[in-house]
Amino acid sequence: MLEFRQVHKSYSTPQGPQYVLSGVDLRLAAGESLALMGESGSGKSTLLHLAAGLDLPERGEVLIGGTSLAGLSETGRATLRRHTLGLVFQQFHLIPSLNVADNLLLQARLAGREDSRWTARLLERLGLVKHQHYYPEQLSGGLQQRLAIGRALAPRPALLLADEPTGNLDETTADTVLGLLLELVAESGSSLLMVTHSPRVAAPLDACLILHHGRLLPERPTP
Template sequence: MLTLRNVSKAYPSAQGPVHVLRGIDLDLPAGQTLALTGESGSGKSTLLHLAAALDAADGGEIVVAGQSLVGMGDSARAQLRRERIGLVFQQFNLVPSLKVRENLAFQARIAGRHDPAWVESLTQKLGLSTLVDRYPEQLSGGQQQRVAIGRTLACRPDLILADEPTGNLDEETSDAVLKLCLDLVEQTGSAFLMVTHSPRLAGLLGRRIHLSAGRLA
């Protein structure tokens, strides 16, 4: 579902290019889960953004759901994200003018995958049933994070990319939300890549890799 081959990425600076990723090779088949760990600044979020087609690599090849991102235009990248990739980042990016129930269904409707029964099931499992008529500004940070995760899972993406997806949740809720993600992987055969600083959460996934100084270990 996700393949990286000899992927590199650098950013310009006044002192010259800063090499963030160096020769990254990674394989994440459908139905598997992978935790990506590493110190702050090691390149974890950059790798996730490249896999999500939000940024372009300087070298190497990235293949998502059988489609190479090399040379892919902006509209094709946007379509791939809309139809095949689920993103859970630290910024919630909820639509402030929409209530919780509408935010939960938003991405699935755009992708043409809206399933009211599935959205209702997610709403219950995420503990959001009493909040569906509220607007994002009326929610706590943890509640907003649960809505953001539910919105991503609602369209049953082929590849789920998560950057510290439970960082704003208490341990009990964090475990429940992660279990929901893992259940979805098992039910649908999607692939799940999660960036985390938590060894405990990383241990719940099928595999773990560590990124240090732009290289995988």
């Protein structure tokens, strides 16, 4: 579903280029879940942005479903994101003028894949049924995070990319939200690439890689 082939990425600084990714190889099969860990500033978010086609590598290749992102125009990458990817970032990016139900449906409508039964299932499983006519500002942080996850999963994306999806939550709420995320990912049949700093959060996923000095180490941390 997702493949990195010898991907390199650096950023310009006053001191010269800062290399973030150095020859990264990664493979994520359909239906698999993968946690990506690493110390702050190790390039985890950069890797996620490359996977989403929000940025391009200097060298190497990123493929989604066998399609090279470098071979697509910016419009082509945006279309691929709309139809193939679900994105959950630390900032929820909910639309304040839309209620919960319409926020949830936004991505599915953009992708042309609105499914009333799946939407009802998401509202139920995420505990949002009684809040569906509320607006984002009326929700707690935990409910906003659930809504962001539901919106990303509403079109049943082939690949879900999540950047610290429980990082802003207390431990109990985080465990609940993570459990719901993994259950709904399994139900939707999506692949999952999740950035996290927590070994406890990474533990339930199928595999874990650690980004260290620009390279991926195939290790599963001990909770």
